[in-house]
Amino acid sequence: EETVCVFGTGDLGRSLGFKMHQCGYSVVFGSRSPQMSSLLPSGAEVLSYSEAAQKSDIIIVAIHREHYYFLTELTKVLKGKILVDVSNNLKINQYPESNAEYLAQLLPGTHVVKAFNTISAWALQSGALDASRQVFVCGNDSKAKQRVMNIVRTLGLTPLDQGSLTAAKEIENYPLQLFPMWRFPLYLSAALCIFVFFYCVIRDVIYPYVYGKKNETFRLAISIPNRVFPSVALILLALVYLPGVLAAILQLYRGTKYRRFPAWLDHWMLCRKQLGLVALGFAFLHVLYTLVIPIRYFVRWRLKNMTLTQAMTNKDSPFSTSTAWRSDSYVALGILGFFLFVLLGITSLPSVSNTVNWREFRFVQSKLGYLTLILCTAHALVYGGQRFLSPSSYKWYLPPAHVLALIIPCTLLVIKFILIIPCIDKALTRIRQGWE
Template sequence: MNKEVAPQMVCIVGTGDFGSSFGKRLLRSGLAVVFGSRNPKRVSNRLPEGAQVLSVRQAVAACDIVVLAVRQQHQAALEGQLSSVINGKILVDVSNTEKTPVQGSMPNTSQLHMLYPQTSIVKAFNMISAWSLQAGLDDACKKVFVCADDVNAKRKVMELAWIMGLEAVDKGSLANAKELEEYTHQLFPQWRIPMRVTLGLLLVFYIYTIIQDVLFSYFEHGMDRSFRLAISLPNKAIPSVALTLLSLVYLPGTLAAYIQLRRGTKYSTFPPWLHNWLLVRKQLGLAMFGCAGVHVIISLAIPLRVYVYWKWVLSIKQQIDGNWTTTYTSIDFWQRDLYLIFGILGFSILVLLAITSLPSVVNSLSWREFHFVQSKLGWLSLLLCTAHTICYGRLRFLRPESYHWGIPPLYIPALMLPCITISLKLPLLLPFLNRELRMIRQGWTRSRPRAEIEMFHS
């Protein structure tokens, strides 16, 4: 074998989907690849062109870095073929457990270390799918978490990831391997709380509208309005959820500001509930954007409904039969136009907020630009969407007939949290509070002289 090629050659033990995709990625990156298989002749025709295929023993003996791309339950069966040639090499474990590990169970890397104690075990690449390696990697799936006890082996595997165009992240020693394996069994872990909040609000608001609209009409007037369950009532509940979620995105930052002002420092931890709330703001925002988008689509489809067309024709007939005309004042026209323009502007900013949350867009923005869009424009969207809801309700909250069974229209409880959030934000805009908060977030503490932080940033 050519001695100049040998250091660049990577061995892959395993010819399944992941091993084949991994080898193809290595070849595209300019590295030589040799596959180790128990049946080299049978699998050679379905492996990437340009890769060698040898027996497991021969392939491992030819390389310094060995990628073990076989399932956990099949790893022990390779012990006889690996034990005599694997010592002193770097063994990269890319496997995951088939089921969620039980408490106290050993990670795969610990079992490999027991089988091959003279080998440098490295856990890496277990969180990248075969499909991603073949289809091309975007910013969302470029991270490779690497952990190992051997610092030199870890460095070489991280260099291998960089050559492949991946972003290697050092996760410390092999003690963290179990955490990496368990993470792959979690389904959208950061979305659990936001989705529960979103679905909970949808259920509560939807039931609220059913009680106030359908049940009230049936029991008090004998009218069957169950057809409103499909379009009309969701188009009341969904925008109410969107406005509430938008408030939940900006309320925790406001509460954090008051805590920092009270403590006079940013170097003390927030309460756990607030800390966790701050971590899921992005997910809450995306759930909010989804609800707002559905509201826009339903609103555009409402004129297509037979019920709306029938109601419009019936209104015209009643005016003709009664020889009367519906009158509108300038104030009515203003309220309806403001209702539309506030909604359009608010949703347009929400679209911008959603776009700037994409990793590819975030990487192209400076911190000041990102903060301006997500904070300044975000608060503006909250103001516009709140004004949109107020214009929708107008003065109907003053009419007793709007309170069915004493229950206020849904837009009133939907406005409570946004109004509280905006009210809490307004005092923070006062110059003396805003200046102190800005200094605290720059590192100044109330126990230190103010001039110290100013000198630090001068």
Template sequence: MTVGNGMSEMMKLESVLVHPLGTAAAPVPEMLCIFRMGDLGHSLGQRLLQSGYRVVYGSRRPHSCGPLPQGAQVMNHAAATQSGSLIFICVHREHYEFLETMASHLEGKVLVDLSNNLKKDMYPEANAALLQRLVPGAAVVKGLNALSAWALQNGLLAGKQAVAEVATKLGLTVLDKGSLSAARELEDFPLQLFTEWRLPLHVTIGLTAFFFFYLLIRDVVYAFVEQRKDISFRIMVSLANKVFPIVSLIMLSLCYLPGVIAAFLQLYRGTKYRRFPDWLDRWMLCRKQMGLIALGFAFLHVIYTFMTSLRYSVRHKLISLVVDEVKQAG
């Protein structure tokens, strides 16, 4: 008992000497590993360092790689894997072979696959699925592949949780898309065209069709039924020119309306740091597209107005020439 008490007293003394203010030792920041020192790897490492993590790069040539972010380290792949349990794979699919040779070093690690393809359906198997097959002892998570290096600068529950915590500390919003069966969808996501244009285009097509058929019935069909006047020749120019300014003004109002709603919502909540509802968030994201469509329809209105004026001017000149010839002949 005496020895035990003496050791206890010495431990207390050591604690006092090491922490004279009685504070606990500061926790050591988690070490994260990044394979490949490219633009994306450099930007990701810099962002991780700014978020309080330690970063080590795995490289085939650790002594000849480019400049590192301040505070980062570089080692060979085998040594780097021993430094952390979470590894970001910033490697193209065609270079995955070396990971298979390191399967024993990657046992139990969480591998975040950031790869993308140059076009859709480029390979029969998703990159993340291939990586999981090559390194079966690791937990592969598909994520962060929709982020660019520029943006960074300015089921596998444990693996997902680890990646989600890192992404949250980076200031990102995490969306769980399920198992690796959804990896192909994520890999094709950066290749999608007009992702924010779909809603504005659908709204525009709906409004254009509604007002076109409304004016067609009101101006053309009604005139033919009630007055027996055939003015169908006006459909392509005069009638269309009535639709363009209407749709343009509505799309312009839809461009600015979500900002007003968002402002009132923030005032009501008393904070600007809460997320908007999904419908408002989606609406806010496509405001620019709605504004561009409004500008395009306004431009079409100008062109059609010019064409209408030119047509009437030409018709007036032709009528004047005919009248003059008739007078001369008489």
């Protein structure tokens, strides 16, 4: 039975002590006021800091950085011991050096190891370890690191060695991040949404008001979002596959892969997954908005009204097979596109993508991905139909939203078809295989 010392009887100190106690360690707490401490695991000793330090050569410092200074009084007792720094800050890059390095400077004779800072005290104690089970570990002494990693493993967590103590800065910033990779896709899609939204408001609300004094504001709730969301989804989907094509053109132009891409292209390529998932989200919204169409009061009212008008005027509306074909086929294309879209989403779940090999992953993401794009583009094209040409759909010379949405996907597909012409494809393959 190994003894571990924990400094500080705060939230994290107690949780760690509790958990280690459960996993068979004997735990000694150090505290400013040993007799007042409460809620500690039964069987754990609580001593003053200096007494506790003597009981073990591995000490978990569950104290905020602001209070580290008092540890300097214990320099002698701590000499040669392993100090585990678990602290986090409130802001990214709050201090010039990382907390772990600061601790190491304060107490030069010790082996400081950074660990446990990504774990939540509450989750650890309650067992509901929903967010990351990964514990990043770094430190300059590899034996000390190994011992801490053993403790991590015994608690049922996954240690990840991050190298020397200089990595502490990054480790301390990690828990303060808020979806860094999602930021660009989300901003981009917000900008696109706002643009298409106002574009549609002008065409569908302001135009009829100006020319017909009709109050069409109720379209703001469903009709217009159901133009905005699919358009943005389609544009984003095309933007997922655009960087791959740009990279190919660049490599063809340069004739070599041995040069770095410009930074923006690199970043764009790395956030394609997030772009794709945001596109999926918008497509999902489009599908829901579409499926509720027949429930809407406006739609039911219009159907009733059209029937009544026709009954009054006694005009016949014969069945048009070509309209039926067009209506059915654009919907069918949309469904198939959405189905593949969802499949792409499922394979990007970490647990699923982890069970497939690269060839399979590339097959789904690249081959089926392009198929998705083709189906969705065809869906919008068939939906648009002849409307592209009829002048009546150009209000104030503004084309319908889906015409705008189709520009990037269609251009992309044309370029891609050029790139897979055998002779160009062969040149590209040669470049990518790197055999001069």
